[in-house]
Amino acid sequence: MKNASLIINAVLAVAVAVLYYLHFKDRQPDVESVVAKPAAAKGREIVYVNVDSLLTKYEFFKDTQKVLESKRFQLENDLATKGRNLQNKVAFFQQRAATMTQEQGRATEASLQKEQQDLLAYRERAAQNLAVEEQNKNKQLYDQIYDYLKKVNATNKYEFVLxxxxxxGILFADPSGDRTKVVLDGLNKEYKDKPAPAKK
Incomplete structure (x- = not known):
């Protein structure tokens, strides 16, 4: 009887131990619950500026585009005039070719070919100069926007201005994060207040 009682006590002790283990095994203390959670800190804002609106309404960009467009137009007119002059010379040469000596014909033809090559080289140089100027203006535009945003964000209010x-690349932008008008107004005010560059 004593042996039976010991066996029953041993089985009961093992059963209690198993039940104790099963009961508390899923209740491991969570690391996050043990460590006191700090109060949720509000992060800095992420806002955006509509680039299309910025480019169409920023006065510096509009003025720059007018200047570049005017230079493109002048270049096209200049090239068209030079091209017509060359065509006229070629037509005149073709009319007079029969009355020229072979030597005169070759010399005139060589002169016209050189003039054509010079015109092509001039067009290439002028287009490259215009492209470089446009690149410089775009850099200036970016620098002005960046400097303005950096100055406005001196208090670290915004983490990003997209x-x-x-x-x-941005598929959705909540209108509450749109700072286009504020940035545009500030940029245009600075541009208007900036003294005009001295004319050379």
């Missing part, structure tokens, strides 16, 4: 373009 450039939003429809069809660009």
């Amino acid at each position: 450039g939003y373009t429809k069809g660009g």
Whole structure:
């Protein structure tokens, strides 16, 4: 009887131990619950500026585009005039070729070919100069926007100011994060207040 009682006590002790283990095994203290959670800190804002609106309404960009467009137009007119002059010379040469000596004909033809090559080289140089000027103006535009945003964000209010373009990398932008008007107003005010560069 004593042996039976010991066996029953041993089985009961093992059963209690198993039940104790099963009961508390899923209740391991969570590391997060043990460590006191700090109060949720509000992060700095992420806002955006509509790049299309910025480019169409920023006065510096509009003025720059007018200047570059005017230079493109002048270049096209200049090239068209030079091209017509060359065509006239070629037509005149073709009319007079029969009355020229072979030597005169070759010399005139060589002169016209050189003039054509010079015109092509001039067009290439002028297009490159215009492209470099446009690149410099774009850099100046970016620098002005960056400097303005850096100055406005001196208090670290914004963590990011994204450039939003429809069809660009940002698929959705909540209108509450749109700072386009504020940035545009500030940029245009600074541009208007900036003294005009001295004319050379």
